[in-house]
Amino acid sequence: MTASLEGTLAAVRPADEPAMAAAREHQARLTKPAGSLGALEELSVRLAGLAGVNPPPLPTPATVAVFAGDHGVHAQGVSPWPQEVTAQMVANFVAGGAVVNAFARQAGADVMVVDVGVAIPLHGGATLLDANVRRGTRDMTVEPALTREEALAAVEVGLGVAGALVDNGAKCLLTGDMGIANTTPAAALIAAFTGLAPAEVTGRGTGIDDATLDHKVEVVGRALALHRPDKADPLSVLAAVGGLEHAALTGFILGAAARRVPVIIDGVIAASAALAAAAFAPDAVAAMVAGHRSAEPGATVALAHLGLEPLLDLGMRLGEGSGAVLALPVVEAAVRVLHEVATFDSAGVSEK
């Protein structure tokens, strides 16, 4: 499953203005006061721009791809959880027992699990793709987390997964992640791409006390000071302070954008990958839908940087794709309005 980054970047185009104008004009004729559907109206217009047609396709079938990887920086004591929980949770995803599985069953989304960098060898189940690039990253406080080649290979895994899912009929892709300690590289990526200080973008992840948070901020700052990543070269940023799932998610988002399929962004890990994707191809933002506002501070900062407003704000901080999956019915509703709601003319409803 290889796909070229160069070819993908060349295929990412801006939103289609005539389709957006058609959707806006269509919204104005529907039997409801103008603007009464709030954020759903602008979302429907954006999705028409992405598809290049009004109405855009309904976002189903949809698949959440959960990219899993481990992190050398775990050795710095940035997460309260042991590293083997990554592999154990992958088994839980495959067995259907995680939060994302429960939410996906409710939303009618498929779950695909991709091992792009888990430290412990896994025994594949029906929905597990073995695309392991490396058994975990190196410790970014000591050396670059990945070589450029490894980062590119992981990006290409994400591109390949997005392409294969769209080829198989997916009309919407959703981001998921699993990787103990992965909120630390997410914070480093967000700092690198936004220029904000580590303290502004680093959060408590799975739940750490004040002293550990101070230490985590210091770890992020140390890695950035060591590598001084150049955001004009996004692959080098992913290699220096990223993770294998962050890189794969970057490719996954770019793959969706190139295929003009919406991609619902989950939490802080996905938001960091979205920044990397936008650094590669600014027009990729047209394909991004922010599913929810994660409680991690870096997520809010990253979404603001991208000009995206999250659909849900439930105080969630899990990852796995859980917030993206919860937002799927909202995205579907926004599009369904353009397919099914009558116009003032067709329904014989008087205008004001």
Ligand SMILES: Cc1cc2ncn([C@H]3O[C@H](COP(=O)(O)O)[C@@H](O)[C@H]3O)c2cc1C
């Ligand atoms: C049981 C369990 C299930 C999870 N599902 C997602 N995460 C989330 O928490 C981890 C990141 O937080 P930190 O950087 O603090 O380690 C990632 O694995 C992420 O997917 C989980 C974490 C745990 C422990």
Ligand SMILES: O=C(O)c1cccnc1
């Ligand atoms: O927002 C997220 O994706 C998140 C937050 C905490 C832990 N893991 C993931």
